[in-house]
Amino acid sequence: MTSVTTDPxxxxxxxxxxxxxxxxxxxxDVLTLLDPTGVQVSDLYCVSADDVAERLSSGRSIDFENTISFTTGSRLWSNRSRPMMTVVEDTCGSHxxxxxxxxxxxxxxxxxDLEGAEHPSCFANLVGALEPHGVRRDDIGTTLNVFMNVWPDExxxxHIDPPKSVAGxxxxxxxxxxLHVGITACSAEKSNGGVCKPIDWQVTRAGS
Amino acid sequence: MTSVTTDPxxxxxxxxxxxxxxxxxxxxDVLTLLDPTGVQVSDLYCVSADDVAERLSSGRSIDFENTISFTTGSRLWSNRSRPMMTVVEDTCGSHxxxxxxxxxxxxxxxxxDLEGAEHPSCFANLVGALEPHGVRRDDIGTTLNVFMNVWPDExxxxHIDPPKSVAGxxxxxxxxxxLHVGITACSAEKSNGGVCKPIDWQVTRAGS
Structure with missing residues (x-):
């Protein structure tokens, strides 16, 4: 693990x-996720604040964007076929x-090998983030897994490899x-190069 | 289009x-979908009959099966991480x-080019099939699109190519x-070699 000695x-x-x-x-508003160490995933999920039954849909996003590789310019679509978010910056390119x-x-x-031991998880963290805003745990579906390095072979x-992200x-x-948005610093050691590390985030408000 | 002159x-x-x-x-129980003409997709979605909030999850299925290519032996998982279905026969191999x-x-x-004209759709057909059983339209997510030929390049x-399925x-x-299951004969001409065709189906009850 790269040690994180600096503040955000x-x-x-x-x-x-x-x-x-x-x-x-x-x-x-623009939400920025920043990997302060490199090799760390951040899961993202969102629902409409007007009606939380409208939520992020990987299937519609993949269909409408015609790709499984989301990067700058890609839109993230809801289960009601409306754009929820647009990717406006991506210095990594692998999600x-x-x-x-x-x-x-x-x-x-x-x-x-964990023998069923209780383990922190992105799902539990997203439930904790979103359930207070009326989101049912059953409705937290496929997340945009920022910096996660997953690729299908022929x-x-x-294949789930260590994230390609570098510090910054x-x-x-x-x-x-x-939107109500849930974000995480991912809890799965094997998806994060063996060690779970922090994630930094910032919101730039529209017009600011 | 191959003409369909025979009965099921x-x-x-x-x-x-x-x-x-x-x-x-x-x-x-075993549900069989049969393509009577070839080159025709059938979408499949399912929910638990005990609690319709438990439903098919492509994301958990892809995760637990570690593949985007579902075929004989693959399990289809719910949003509560339980197996809903197991694929027991697949003569096509492309879904x-x-x-x-x-x-x-x-x-x-x-x-x-359709200029917004009303068009039949798998989603509307699945809503018609499942809404009477308590399934909300917002909860009809990514379907298993049987015989649909979709592949990501590097x-x-x-790429959405004509289905590889042949008659039978x-x-x-x-x-x-x-389970409550919804199935369709897909409505999208471009996913079905230009012409929408029928789908045959059969249920073999357990123990019969």
Missing amino acids: ADGFSRLAPQTGTHVRLAPG DFLLTPCSQQTFDILYP SGEL DRFSVRAEMD | ADGFSRLAPQTGTHVRLAPG DFLLTPCSQQTFDILYP SGEL DRFSVRAEMD
Whole structure:
């Protein structure tokens, strides 16, 4: 692990390793996720603040953007086929939009060496961030997994490699509607080069 | 288009082009989808009959099966990380689990030459099949698009080619819990070699 000896850059807040938070965005606000160490994933999920039943849809986003590689210019669409966010900055270029957030069951099912021990997870952190705003845990679906390095080979098999992000890499999204957003510093050691590290984040308000 | 002059095979029912239906499955029941003409997609979605908030999750299925290529032996998982179905037969080997079903917005957004005209869609057909059983339209997410030929190239861009299915190809799933299932004969001309055709289906009850 790269040690994190510095404070977050000016204007940024820091998510401790294996935590998450809620962010409220108005249209035009820009949320920036910054990897302070490199090799660290941040999961992102969002719902409409006007009606939380309208929520991020990987399937519609992949369909309308015609790609599984989301980067600057890509829009993130809702289950009602409306743009929720637009990616406005991406210094890394490698993210995942195929997988649900890591959950207790991820660790139970995919990491049997953990023997079912309770483990922090992005899912639990997103529930903690979004449930107070009326989002049902059943409705937290596939997340945009920023900096996560997932690729299918020709057979369709998935490979989850260490993130390509380096210290200081940034990924910014502009809100296209009023949103409740949940973000995390991902809790799965194996997706983060072996060690879970922090994530820094900042909101630039529209017009500021 | 291959003309469909024959009736469905013994024991099969036929979905007319651009239609869908509801199927109720008990654990162990096997649902077979058969392409009577070749080059035709059938979208499949399911929810738990005990609690319709538990529903098919492409993201958890892709995660737990570690693939985007679902075939014999693959399990389809719920948003609560439980197996809903297991694929028990697949004579085609080419299906999609990335995209949401075609919807009116698919045609509005991706096919502007249609000028917003009302168009049959898998989404509307799945709403018709599942809403009477308590499923909210917002909760019909990414479908398993049986026989749909979707592949990402190295850049991540998606390619939607004519289905590889030939007349008589079969895809069968065994229910692992009590399920409400929606199935369609896909309504999107461009995903089906230019012409929307029927789909045949059959349920073999457990123990029969």
